[in-house]
């Protein structure tokens with residue numbers, strides 16, 4: 085089975101979010117970048133599927149050269165080759181268009197990615213890639229098993245889950261508990277150094293949206309601590325006016 | 328021209344987030360002079376036309392087809408795309424949700440529409456079309472300009488009050504020809520808690536953390552949630568350990584909630600948990616550790632043992648009724 089895993093290169097979940105250039109640029113100073121946590125689940129499941137039934141894993145990121153260490157980490161976790169489409173990822177439609185263009189030529193059996201990126205939280209790329217390639221897209225996927233040419237999926241819905249049967253090829257937006265995050269071991273890290281990492285040019289002209297300005301939410305006031313539940317109920321009733 | 332709204336239903340009711348989307352579209356229509364049309368898939372629910380009209384719809388396009396009841400993503404996208412053309416819409420509005428996202432993404436391609444998700448306010452039209460949306464899991468906002476003629480806006484929960492002063496909307500029944508391949512992903516079953524408040528839809532959420540020691544103590548959370556008419560949530564280690572089902576997991580890697588009140592019991596308030604709750608209007612924390620990081624962002628708090636405080640709180644709330 086030929087699997088494509090698309091990953092984002094995003095600030096670590098503990099990062100302090102700040103902006104520069106008059107709030108028009110994300111400030112990368114001091115920020116540690118990681119594989120998007122949802123993408124990391126997708127990659128982990130891809131590695132398990134490969135262990136079960138063989139095949140290959142290509143990992144792809146649309147990004148500038150600073151994302152290469154993140155791609156190397158994916159190789160250390162178990163991908164066989166890495167592709168970086170050399171462009172600043174302007175928006176979801178731009179990224180989806182680049183992924184679809186690459187995937188069209190390679191005929192993957194399965195395209196996995198996270199349900200959403202943790203920077204823009206759009207959750208759009210998998211559906212867009214599915215539509216661009218004319219194949220089904222399913223998200224958020226919490227369980228994925230493949231038997232022959234057919235996948236059995238649990239998709240999370242509000243208040244429960246839905247079971248889906250779909251034939252390959254298709255696109256899945258993944259989330260836990262599809263697999264456990266894998267931490268690269270020494271052998272993986274060593275072998276990642278010699279695995280192929282190729283940068284290719286982007287071809288998508290422009291984008292449909294544009295980032296104008298960022299803003300941080302206002303700071304929270306201090307907590308009101310109370311000693312008794314009566315005082316708490318009173319605050320909820322008369323201060324917050326919720327009860 | 329018109330603004331089309333895609334709505335979702337749950338357990339025989341229109342989801343509140345969908346009514347918010349209708350009222351958002353109505354407010355947008357007041358600025359742009361467009362009328363709001365709603366596309367309603369599957370069986371009509373009781374009082375639907377009246378409810379949608381009150382919320383701001385000028386018309387409802389009802390597409391009834393037994394195969395559409397479950398969330399078949401491609402078929403939903405196909406229906407909405409065809410209705411979008413039919414009502415000559417330029418803008419599609421929907422509530423952000425697991426089904427809405429999946430459908431909207433395919434539509435963005437189909438309609439060649441610029442798309443903004445997690446929208447938190449009406450657009451500014453003074454210089455193009457600029458909407459504010461929530462990013463970095465609630466840790467920042469961005470103003471996004473959309474250049475295309477067709478636009479899709481997925482709005483965040485609790486940013487638009489539901490209007491109730493409109494009049495009942497006329498319903499037009501429409502049949503749509505659905506190609507077989509739009510059903511190539513087949514729904515073979517669902518497993519769903521019934522009679523429970525849906526977590527992303529809830530106005531009040533009561534969440535429990537690892538400090539509750541085990542699933543056998545969840546009666547504490549259930550009783551308080553029942554007293555408040557609230558949905559139940561939990562932290563990641565709680566769902567990871569199987570104490571609670573995964574759809575209750577709140578946070579960076581779980582459900583993002585934006586209720587009027589979020590009540591956190593025995594949850595430390597790790598940054599990844601807070602990322603899923605920071606859009607709540609009020610946050611209350613009950614934790615025995617006065618140094619728990621959650622107190623730094625909460626509105627109200629009690630430093631104390633959950634096993635003592637929570638039953639008393641449940642009792643005090645029941646006493647209000």
Ligand SMILES: Cc1cc2nc3c(=O)[nH]c(=O)nc-3n(C[C@H](O)[C@H](O)[C@H](O)COP(=O)(O)OP(=O)(O)OC[C@H]3O[C@@H](n4cnc5c(N)ncnc54)[C@H](O)[C@@H]3O)c2cc1C
Nearest residue numbers: 536537538562563578579580593594595599600615616633
């Ligand atoms: C990439 C990544 C993503 C993550 N995503 C999420 C996510 O989406 N959601 C999430 O929740 N976590 C997430 N986490 C995990 C997160 O970092 C924390 O580990 C987790 O939130 C802690 O859960 P907790 O507060 O229930 O447990 P703990 O941190 O163990 O806190 C338990 C709390 O209970 C209190 N307590 C104990 N006994 C009592 C008592 N009797 N009465 C009152 N209080 C008591 C303690 O004082 C403590 O504050 C993520 C982590 C990573 C690395």
